[in-house]
Amino acid sequence: MAQKQGRLVREPDTGERRQEWGTIAENALRVNRADAGVLIDALSVDHAGSFNLFYLLRKHYWTAAGAEHEEVANFLEDAYKRVRKINDELAIRIVELGGIPPNTPPTLQERAEVPLEAEDLYDLRASLEGDLDGYAILIVSMREHIALAEEKADPGTAELLRDHLENLEDDAHTIEQFLEDETLVRAEVLKER
Numbered sequence: 001m002a003q004k005q006g007r008l009v010r011e012p013d014t015g016e017r018r019q020e021w022g023t024i025a026e027n028a029l030r031v032n033r034a035d036a037g038v039l040i041d042a043l044s045v046d047h048a049g050s051f052n053l054f055y056l057l058r059k060h061y062w063t064a065a066g067a068e069h070e071e072v073a074n075f076l077e078d079a080y081k082r083v084r085k086i087n088d089e090l091a092i093r094i095v096e097l098g099g100i101p102p103n104t105p106p107t108l109q110e111r112a113e114v115p116l117e118a119e120d121l122y123d124l125r126a127s128l129e130g131d132l133d134g135y136a137i138l139i140v141s142m143r144e145h146i147a148l149a150e151e152k153a154d155p156g157t158a159e160l161l162r163d164h165l166e167n168l169e170d171d172a173h174t175i176e177q178f179l180e181d182e183t184l185v186r187a188e189v190l191k192e193r
Helices: 033-063 067-095 105-111 124-151 155-180 185-190
Strands: none
Touching: 033 067, 033 105, 033 124, 033 155, 067 124, 067 155, 124 155
């Protein structure tokens, strides 16, 4: 496949720019700008990580194959929708704090701690193990950012993260249960056959 040439990101030819990327505007939440900036940076990491987790889950939903692929695919479809909701709500909170959420591939990938998977196709077990790692990274980050939001006297952000953390932990537990099931074919078993 040929490489795409040209600019990945375009700037509109017309229209007024309301806020420059990387700046922090006053916010209606009454969080001072310095604290808002710290929270925006933290939430940007979670936002970018949830964006990558969404793509992982959606890819694995599309490509699920094997003995229990229907059950796993149904779960993955629901899970990627939940993660997408988390992603949207984190972006909205960043805006409420006076920032602009990362929103282009370069700015998302600069901040994402959850790695994307290569474009290749992998067996379901390997895919789910990668998903579980992504969940673990995002869960740890969000726990740290709950403490940060509490330290910066922003209970609304702490509550938002806490609410979403519960869903992430539940989904991670479901993936752990799938991985315990021997009917998900292990790569070693295939090599032995």
